[in-house]
Amino acid sequence: MSGHQEYSFFGAVEQSFDKAARFTNWDPGILEQIKQCNSVYRMHFPVKIGDKIEVIKAYRVQHSHHKTPCKGGIRFATTVNLDEVMALAALMTYKCAIVNVPFGGAKGGITIDPKKYTPYELEKITRRYTHELIKKNxxxxxxxxxxxxxxxxxxxxxxxxxxxxxMNPGEVDALGCVTGKPVAQGGVRGRREATGLGVFFGIREVCNMDDIMKKLGLSTGIEGKTVVVQGLGNVGYHAAKYFREGGAKVIAISEFEGAITNPDGLNEEEVFQHRKKTGSILNFPGATNITNSSDALELDCEILIPAALENVINGDNAPRVKAKIIGEAANGPLTPEADEVFASKGVLVVPDMYLNAGGVTVSYFEWLKNLSHVRYGRLEKRFTENQNKNILNQIEGLTGKKVNDREKTMIEHGPDEVDLVYSGLEETMISATREIMEIWQKNPSIPDMRTAAYVVAINKVATSYAELGIFP
Incomplete structure (x- = not known):
């Protein structure tokens, strides 16, 4: 285990960047600029917790301003440190570029354990953090x-x-200052499941590529594939759900207290309810317990979805991983050493920086909704329904045949907000997958899909910089 303390997440991101930069023709200066974090804001502020004053440590990093606004989540965890926030901000830049979301990357974090505070105390901390952000723009x-x-x-x-x-009364677009809001506060329907659904769309598209599946010795399509999911948080839960609904078999789910496995497949909602009731996923009816949760990563399966935290697969355990496809639903679950192992074993790693971009893609849709001040589907839903009704009536009249009620409802249905959000996300993930694969096929010396994804990202960010005329 020695040597893991020195692991730098930002260093790993830079390493992946350098590996890909060799396959581009940009000026070294531009590449250096893209790599750096443009603005780093580290703050300490006092908050009264109970009858004590606590000094809270927090961060906000804006990695790139090649497009504005910057965009990125805020993390509450004891592990939050500058290195992690910088790495996640950099990944956001590349992620947005790959999926064509016009934002620069950013990330924020507060170094606390949210479980140790009451909702009222968390609210005080969150509001104070927001004040600090407003002060420095x-x-x-x-x-x-x-x-x-x-x-x-x-x-x-x-x-x-x-x-x-x-703090900004009368600012007409103020709702767009943050995304992932409740729907009643200007949020968008479909945001909660967006990351997990995006993971599913991305892996499904890869599984539909005949040549890739042939190389891996797998059948085309998602149906019947065995899947192991690590983490039953928001992302893991929804990924498991869509894989199961798509016809794959989720044979194991792991959480920090242990893992469970069932070769006939698990239902994520039943597991979730069991965990809610008993406080653990272990002893789930019909499943076998695995005491050490990281052993689940080494189970025999076709698709492995690490959907928890960074660094779970490294040089030590990568050789024992049996999956043919690894879908990085979490940020940075593999170390660069693990990448080397999988490349040499011919395992396909579908990289985090685009695979979990569902969240930021739907956040972009939410931001657009806030700027346009109108709900998706409000203008066209009835129009589409009436149009579909007319077409259907014409066809029924011409053929003298009637469509049954269930199909009638399906054909006539005009898009709701959530339908449009899912459709936009599906389009985003499919085209990003194809774009990365195309670059990779054009240049077979690119070692893996992550490097190909970085090449796509670097090209797009560098093009933005060049077009803005930032470099004389």
Whole structure:
């Protein structure tokens, strides 16, 4: 285990960047600029907790301003440190570039354990953090737009929004200062499941590529594939759900207290309810317990989805991983050493920086909704329904045949907000997957899909810089 203390997450991101930069023709100066974090804001502020005053440590990093606003989540965890926030901010830049979301990357974090505070205390901390961001112009619909991340959710985003609104009265686009809000506060339907659904769309597209599947010795399509999911948080839960609904078999789920496995497949909602009731996923009816949760990563399966924290697969355990496809639903679950192992074993690693971009893609849709001040589907839903009804009536009249009620409802249905959000996300993930694969096929000396994804990202960010004329 020695040597793991020195691991730098930002260093690993830089390493992946350098590996990919060799396959591009940009000026070394431009590459250096893209690599650096443009603005780093580290703060300490006092908050009264009970009858004591606690000094809270927090961060906001804006990695790139090649497009504004900057965008990135806010994490509440004891592990939050500058290195992690910088790395996640950099990944956000590349992620947005790959999926064509016009934002620069940012990330924020507060070094606390949210479980140790009451909701009222968390609210005080969140609002004070927002004040600090406002003071330095590190938040706003056109400058920097936070979102939920590990340890935060809709509730915290509502507090951030309210604080921002009270400090900026009359700002017409103020709702766009943060995303991942409750729907009643200007949030968008489909945001909660967006990351997990995006992971599913991305892996499904890879599984539909004949040549890739042939290389891996797998059948084309998602159906019947065995899947292991690590983490039953928001992302893991929804990934498991969509894989199961898509016809794959989720044969194991792991959490920090241990893992469970069942070769006939698990239902994530039943496991979730069992954990809620008993406080653990272990002893789930019909499943076998695995005491050491990291052993689940080494189970025999076709698709492995690490959806928890960074660094879970490294040089030590990578040789024992049996999956043919690894879908990085979490940020940075593999170390660069693990990448080397998988490349030599011919395992396909579908990289985090685009695979978990569902969250930021739907956040972008939410931001657009806030700027346009109208709900998706409000204008066209009835129009589409009436049009579909007319077409259907014409066809029924011409053919003398009737369509049954269930199919009639399906054909006539006009898009709701959530339908449009899912459709936009599906389009985003499919085209990003194809773009990365195309670059990779054009240049077979690129060692893996992560490097190909970085090449796509670097090209797009560098092009932005060049077109802005930032470099004489």
């Amino acid at each position: 590190f938040i706003g619909p056109g400058t920097d737009v936070p979102a939920p991340d590990y340890g935060t959710g809709e509730r915290e985003m509502a507090w951030i929004l309210d604080t921002y609104l009270s």
